[in-house]
Amino acid sequence: MQLEQKIVHKKVKVKKDQKPLFFIVFFLALLLLYKVGSNNLILGAYWAFGIAFGFVLQKSRFCFAASLRDPIIAGSTSILRAIIVAVAIMTITFSLIQYISLIQGASRIPGFIHPVGFHTAVGGFLFGVGMVIAGGCATGTLMRIGEGFLMQLIVLIGFLIGTLLGARHFPWWEKRFISDASTIHLASFLGWPGAVFFQVGILVLLFYLLKKYDEKNNIML
Numbered sequence: 001m002q003l004e005q006k007i008v009h010k011k012v013k014v015k016k017d018q019k020p021l022f023f024i025v026f027f028l029a030l031l032l033l034y035k036v037g038s039n040n041l042i043l044g045a046y047w048a049f050g051i052a053f054g055f056v057l058q059k060s061r062f063c064f065a066a067s068l069r070d071p072i073i074a075g076s077t078s079i080l081r082a083i084i085v086a087v088a089i090m091t092i093t094f095s096l097i098q099y100i101s102l103i104q105g106a107s108r109i110p111g112f113i114h115p116v117g118f119h120t121a122v123g124g125f126l127f128g129v130g131m132v133i134a135g136g137c138a139t140g141t142l143m144r145i146g147e148g149f150l151m152q153l154i155v156l157i158g159f160l161i162g163t164l165l166g167a168r169h170f171p172w173w174e175k176r177f178i179s180d181a182s183t184i185h186l187a188s189f190l191g192w193p194g195a196v197f198f199q200v201g202i203l204v205l206l207f208y209l210l211k212k213y214d215e216k217n218n219i220m221l
Contacts, residue, residue: 063140065131075217077210117181
């Protein structure tokens with residue numbers, strides 16, 4: 001019995017206290033914020049927002065890959081429901097921005113309305129496969145690098161290489177597949193109020209169904 005306790009005791013690793021490292025990094029971040037902000041207030045605001053945004057991502061475990069993986073593997077839809085809430089909020093926000101801009105006499109709708117076609121499905125499938133292999137999306141990769149997962153640096157390098165190659169060859173794909181595809185702008189078909197209510201209604205329905213799915217899995221567990 002004593003031998004088994006010793007073996008178990010040896011296998012348990014005591015976590016190192018990372019508070020000193022946190023204070024060092026936090027001090028360096030504040031120092032860089034002061035240096036950047038004193039020269040350019042806008043860049044300083046970007047830096048402060050980036051730190052705050054990273055903190056929120058790390059605490060919320062917000063990740064698009066996890067949002068689609070967890071309902072199947074873990075039976076949890078909390079992250080996916082959070083994304084649906086974010087999409088609903090931004091649907092209303094961007095619709096207001098676009099509508100107000102048109103009222104004020106803007107020549108075109110602010111933002112980009114991209115064509116939807118076969119290329120959208122292929123791109124989504126390839127991106128989904130990449131997320132599964134990498135173990136996370138872009139936000140999840142950056143978050144894990146910040147947490148010290150050095151293996152995610154390989155994913156980041158591949159992400160950068162893929163981005164550069166995609167930017168280089170995008171004109172070829174756009175000319176042959178994207179430019180001829182149809183663009184869909186709901187406000188052009190349903191009007192601004194109808195488009196907003198329709199999209200938000202779909203999101204609310206999805207949120208309700210996912211909530212029921214989550215409750216069912218909790219009962220089963």
